[in-house]
Amino acid sequence: MRIGLIDFDSKIPNLSLMKLSAFYKARGCKVTLNNFSPSQVDRVFCSVIFTRNRRSADLLRGVYGERISFGGTGYDVAARLPEEIESMRPDYDLYSQEFIYSRINRGIGKKETKLAKAQTLIDAGIGRLSTGCPRSCAFCCIPTKEPEFRRVGEVADILNPRSNVLVLLDNNLLALPESLDILRELRERKLTVDIAQGIDMRLMTDELARELASIRHLRSLHFAWDLMESEATVLSGLSVLTKRIKSWRLMCFVLTGFNTSFDEDEYRVRKLINKGVDPFVMVHDSSSDVKLKHYQRYINARIYKACDRFEDYLPWQSVRCQRGSGSLFEGNT
Ligand code: SF4
Known part of the structure; x- marks a missing residue:
């Protein structure tokens, strides 16, 4: 059987997907992470960590139909792996440095530093x-x-x-x-x-x-x-x-x-x-x-170190101005 694993939004190697990978590889299945087309897989497991991504992950049902199952805290807090999969030792070969780098490559910071961090994460026990x-x-x-x-x-x-x-x-x-x-x-x-x-x-x-x-x-x-x-x-x-x-x-x-x-x-x-x-x-x-x-x-973003008072923080000031009156927005509105 050909197994497709979709890591929808993790920033570190996803433990559940690593256990699923270990479980299916031990049974002789071919396991692929993220990079596959619908015709290349028989079953798909998708993990969603952040609730805000649930709706976009759901669109994958239109691609894989009955073949896809979802899990992860962001999709279903009650979802659990079966005990025989949960007890597996994670497959530490599932993730590549490039994959994790693509997930953490945000904001400032040198490419070499981020690549080194990605390597540390895929080499770590999790x-x-x-x-x-x-x-x-x-x-x-x-x-x-x-x-x-x-x-x-x-x-x-x-x-x-x-x-x-x-x-x-x-x-x-x-x-x-x-x-x-x-x-x-x-x-x-x-x-x-x-x-x-x-x-x-x-x-x-x-x-x-x-x-x-x-x-x-x-x-x-x-x-x-x-x-x-x-x-x-x-x-x-x-x-x-x-x-x-x-x-x-x-x-x-x-x-x-x-x-x-x-x-x-x-x-x-x-x-x-x-x-x-x-x-x-x-x-x-x-x-x-x-x-x-x-x-x-x-x-x-530690802007407070350069700008003492939040009320003087320009993006927030401009929101207040656009709304017409700062005094209306002093509370949690
Ligand atoms: S229930 Fe436990 S894990 Fe959740 S926020 Fe409270 S202390 Fe943390």
């Missing part, structure tokens, strides 16, 4: 040690998608012999009772680690901070401050961690457009900047707030 999360944040799909928080694997299971880089996709690694042992193992194996979904700062202890500081991280260590009510626990965890790791090595996701006002968004962002942490604004899917979209760019 996987998870746990599924689910013990928390149930109202804005998050994980409690629906993976209702059970449990350990599902070992570090050794997901290493890629091509490098000592490991991308961990756990939703809440620090919430595992054995998280300290896992961090120790990562250190002892001398791995360079990307805790891709970030760390839960509310769970920080001095022991965890010490182990996190002793590990080589592939990029900045990130965490989230999503809700105003988390202020005390997030900031307390941050003060523990920054005794061990410099604040400029940290990045914090700031959820906006869910249940906070613009003033509360600005408050969290400024607090993080004052503590030397890089803020990264996320706008909740349900929000179509134009002001937040501009604020997101103003912060994430």
Whole structure:
């Protein structure tokens, strides 16, 4: 059988597609990623990560008809791989450097740097040690998608012999009772680690901070401050961690457009900047707030470093002028 895999929008190698590839290759099938025509495949699996892409992915039904199946958080949060596929070791030969480069080649940055990053990603081990999360944040799909928080694997299971880089996709690694042992193992194996979904700062202890500081991280260590009510626990965890790791090595996701006002968004962002942490604004899917979209760019592109006040940020000023009166748009409109 000829299997076509479509990675619709991932920016790193897609774990589910790598497992599907391994499963079908083990059964003697020919597996092709993205680059195939309808006449070259018998079955097609398409993964969609971002909800905003679901409608355009659906157009592929007109091309492949009954032969195509969809999965991925952006298409169906309840979709799961059958256990026999989920338990497969990923096919680390599925992705090429060129493919990942084409996905990350956005914005500024040298081509050589991006090519090197793409190579690092295809050589990395990718996987998870746990599924689910013990928390149930109202804005998050994980409690629906993976209702059970449990350990599902070992570090050794997901290493890629091509490098000592490991991308961990756990939703809440620090919430595992054995998280300290896992961090120790990562250190002892001398791995360079990307805790891709970030760390839960509310769970920080001095022991965890010490182990996190002793590990080589592939990029900045990130965490989230999503809700105003988390202020005390997030900031307390941050003060523990920054005794061990410099604040400029940290990045914090700031959820906006869910249940906070613009003033509360600005408050969290400024607090993080004052503590030397890089803020990264996320706008909740349900929000179509134009002001937040501009604020997101103003912060994430670090324009705030050159332009102190958001109200002085020209693209936002011009929106206000076009609408005729700035005073009408002070809130989350
Ligand atoms: S802690 Fe993170 S992964 Fe867990 S439910 Fe909340 S947002 Fe989702």
